[in-house]
Amino acid sequence: MSTTESRKPATIDAIAKKSLSALGIDLGGTKIRAAIVRQNQMIGEPHQIKTPEGREQILAALYDLIAMFQNEAILGGIGIATAGIVDCTTGEIVGSTGNLPGWSGTKLKEVIESKFLLPVHVENDANAAAYAESRVDALKEKKCVVTVTLGTGIGGGIVIEGKLYHGAAWGAGEIGHIKIAQDNKRMCTCGLFDCWEAFGSGRGLVITAQEMLQNVSADQSPLAEKTESLTTHDIFAAADQDDFIAKKIVQRWHEHIMHGLVCIAHILNPDCYVLTGGLSDFVDFELLKEMVIDRCLPRIADAIDIRKSELAGQAGIIGAAQFALDELLTASQS
Numbered sequence: 001m002s003t004t005e006s007r008k009p010a011t012i013d014a015i016a017k018k019s020l021s022a023l024g025i026d027l028g029g030t031k032i033r034a035a036i037v038r039q040n041q042m043i044g045e046p047h048q049i050k051t052p053e054g055r056e057q058i059l060a061a062l063y064d065l066i067a068m069f070q071n072e073a074i075l076g077g078i079g080i081a082t083a084g085i086v087d088c089t090t091g092e093i094v095g096s097t098g099n100l101p102g103w104s105g106t107k108l109k110e111v112i113e114s115k116f117l118l119p120v121h122v123e124n125d126a127n128a129a130a131y132a133e134s135r136v137d138a139l140k141e142k143k144c145v146v147t148v149t150l151g152t153g154i155g156g157g158i159v160i161e162g163k164l165y166h167g168a169a170w171g172a173g174e175i176g177h178i179k180i181a182q183d184n185k186r187m188c189t190c191g192l193f194d195c196w197e198a199f200g201s202g203r204g205l206v207i208t209a210q211e212m213l214q215n216v217s218a219d220q221s222p223l224a225e226k227t228e229s230l231t232t233h234d235i236f237a238a239a240d241q242d243d244f245i246a247k248k249i250v251q252r253w254h255e256h257i258m259h260g261l262v263c264i265a266h267i268l269n270p271d272c273y274v275l276t277g278g279l280s281d282f283v284d285f286e287l288l289k290e291m292v293i294d295r296c297l298p299r300i301a302d303a304i305d306i307r308k309s310e311l312a313g314q315a316g317i318i319g320a321a322q323f324a325l326d327e328l329l330t331a332s333q334s
């Protein structure tokens with residue numbers, strides 16, 4: 001390549017960065033959401049459809065969605081956040097996905113690229129969310145940002161000095177499967193015992209409540225009347241109404257979350273945890289931070305901030321699209 005060919009005026013990159021758009025798609029077990037993303041921001045409200053059952057049906061839904069957005073805007077690329085472990089080089093789903101049966105083995109990048117002739121980046125959904133979270137203005141300069149998704153399960157993503165850490169086999173950030181107890185107390189959805197997710201997730205919280213309500217009468221807590229059909233919503237609502245037992249259950253849930261955060265803190269020494277997912281709305285951040293700091297070595301504790309996501313449900317869409325945009329810009333600079 002000659003010198004003139006390899007040089008590009010800086011202004012072109014700056015202009016390209018501002019005007020490039022990508023479609024971000026967040027493919028979850030119950031819904032698929034998509035929106036146009038430009039410079040870490042979603043343009044307009046996301047379009048949402050129900051996730052159909054079966055691999056071919058999901059692919060057909062994705063084709064329709066992409067075609068719809070292609071009619072609305074000029075897309076530079078497509079980013080897809082999906083459940084499951086993803087090989088980001090090939091864009092293949094390589095790890096099992098309980099919420100999307102039959103999805104593992106799908107060569108998502110290959111099939112979408114060949115159909116739409118656009119560059120596609122496929123990323124694990126928690127990783128995509130973590131990437132977007134770490135790029136908000138307040139966190140851009142941080143050394144290590146760990147995003148923790150608290151929902152039916154626990155997901156995570158690790159961003160070190162602005163780069164998402166994927167690990168040796170694309171499995172980094174599977175923090176929900178850190179072991180936080182002994183003696184095979186609870187089985188996790190992964191088939192192993194005593195994972196963080198088995199305690200700190202919504203499912204874990206309900207089991208904790210059922211255990212703690214075993215010898216409790218309905219007079220002591222109305223929750224005792226419906227232990228079999230208990231939901232996380234019931235527990236938080238009761239705690240809100242000063243139900244003493246419910247408050248103890250929620251306190252125990254905070255302890256469970258603390259155990260995982262403390263474990264990660266001593267390995268990564270992060271300067272920030274971002275908590276997201278439906279259950280993050282019920283976290284008492286002051287209490288949790290106090291618990292974590294209390295249990296960490298002082299130097300590690302001093303550095304830790306724990307904050308709630310500013311991007312709410314948009315992080316997966318933004319992060320996936322931003323990966324696609326970053327790849328386009330890197331390609332244009334080389």
Ligand SMILES: [Zn+2]
Pocket residue numbers: 176177188189190191192195197
């Ligand atoms: Zn597990």
